[in-house]
Amino acid sequence: MTQIPFSQSHHWLALMIGNSRLHWGYFQGETLQKSWDTPHLTNEIITLTIPDHLLIPEVPNHLPVYLASVVPSQTTLWQKYPNLSLITLDQIPLEKLYPTMGIDRALAVLGSGETYGFPCLVIDAGTALTITGVNSDRTLVGGAILPGFKLQLQVLATQTAALPQTFLPPNLPPRWGTTTLESIQSGIIYTILAGIEAFIQDWLQSFPDSKILLTGGDSIILSTYFLPKNRYLEQILYQDKNLIFWGLQSVISKQIKM
Numbered sequence: 001m002t003q004i005p006f007s008q009s010h011h012w013l014a015l016m017i018g019n020s021r022l023h024w025g026y027f028q029g030e031t032l033q034k035s036w037d038t039p040h041l042t043n044e045i046i047t048l049t050i051p052d053h054l055l056i057p058e059v060p061n062h063l064p065v066y067l068a069s070v071v072p073s074q075t076t077l078w079q080k081y082p083n084l085s086l087i088t089l090d091q092i093p094l095e096k097l098y099p100t101m102g103i104d105r106a107l108a109v110l111g112s113g114e115t116y117g118f119p120c121l122v123i124d125a126g127t128a129l130t131i132t133g134v135n136s137d138r139t140l141v142g143g144a145i146l147p148g149f150k151l152q153l154q155v156l157a158t159q160t161a162a163l164p165q166t167f168l169p170p171n172l173p174p175r176w177g178t179t180t181l182e183s184i185q186s187g188i189i190y191t192i193l194a195g196i197e198a199f200i201q202d203w204l205q206s207f208p209d210s211k212i213l214l215t216g217g218d219s220i221i222l223s224t225y226f227l228p229k230n231r232y233l234e235q236i237l238y239q240d241k242n243l244i245f246w247g248l249q250s251v252i253s254k255q256i257k258m
């Protein structure tokens with residue numbers, strides 16, 4: 001994997017491989033022009049044709065790809081792609097990251113700090129739901145990992161006889177469910193919300209000036225559920241689906257003179 005001189009092209013792709021799907025960002029210089037998601041790859045990739053509907057003009061087929069991944073089997077499929085740079089934990093300018101920490105968490109909390117300021121707490125509602133806090137010295141304080149909303153719903157449906165597959169309702173369901181569906185929704189949603197609130201309150205005791213960022217595939221629905229119950233957090237709580245891209249942009253712009 002070779003480092004691409006950035007001057008070759010101002011067009012580049014950020015690719016975050018998550019556990020559910022691929023998250024793409026198309027950048028011109030430091031500007032994120034578009035972002036989109038696709039399913040995991042099934043075959044090795046050698047050239048990359050950008051879908052027409054993304055309306056990216058004149059994009060070459062070997063656009064530089066800056067790849068961060070938490071799925072090793074997907075990373076392998078990129079080995080023969082000519083313009084690939086793999087972003088790994090050692091390139092993240094944060095202190096005390098531990099060796100097995102997910103690069104998505106490190107990038108999201110870096111992107112959050114660079115954009116909204118340090119200290120910051122990131123709540124990433126993806127396949128897994130992660131909580132990651134960094135202080136004003138850009139040092140990892142720590143975090144937590146639990147099954148995400150969809151995974152919790154799925155596991156109840158697949159590991160029990162009587163419980164059906166359940167969806168996330170568009171608005172907060174009643175706490176006291178009177179049907180199976182409502183009871184599952186209530187159980188998962190209210191316990192996740194209570195857990196998140198407890199982590200935030202604990203964090204704010206140590207870092208009262210911290211911003212709190214919600215990101216990940218379920219972050220919009222999470223803020224819909226969470227904000228009306230926690231109006232006191234309104235001034236410090238933000239939803240931003242692009243935190244990982246801001247983190248990648250920060251790492252890459254420091255490696256390469258734009």
Ligand SMILES: Nc1ncnc2c1ncn2[C@@H]1O[C@H](COP(=O)(O)OP(=O)(O)OP(=O)(O)O)[C@@H](O)[C@H]1O
Nearest residue numbers: 018019020021104125126127128148150216217218
């Ligand atoms: N089109 C979609 N495809 C898959 N998941 C989706 C989609 N839209 C929303 N989601 C939600 O996004 C969640 C997955 O989040 P995200 O895409 O951030 O996960 P991911 O790619 O696995 O990343 P991570 O590794 O951070 O978990 C799922 O729980 C699902 O409910």
Ligand SMILES: CC(C)(CO)[C@@H](O)C(=O)NCCC(=O)O
Nearest residue numbers: 070100101102104105128130145
């Ligand atoms: C927790 C996930 C799955 C979230 O995508 C990812 O960040 C990961 O694989 N992390 C490795 C373990 C850790 O972060 O401690």
Ligand SMILES: [K+]
Nearest residue numbers: 019070071072
């Ligand atoms: K695993």
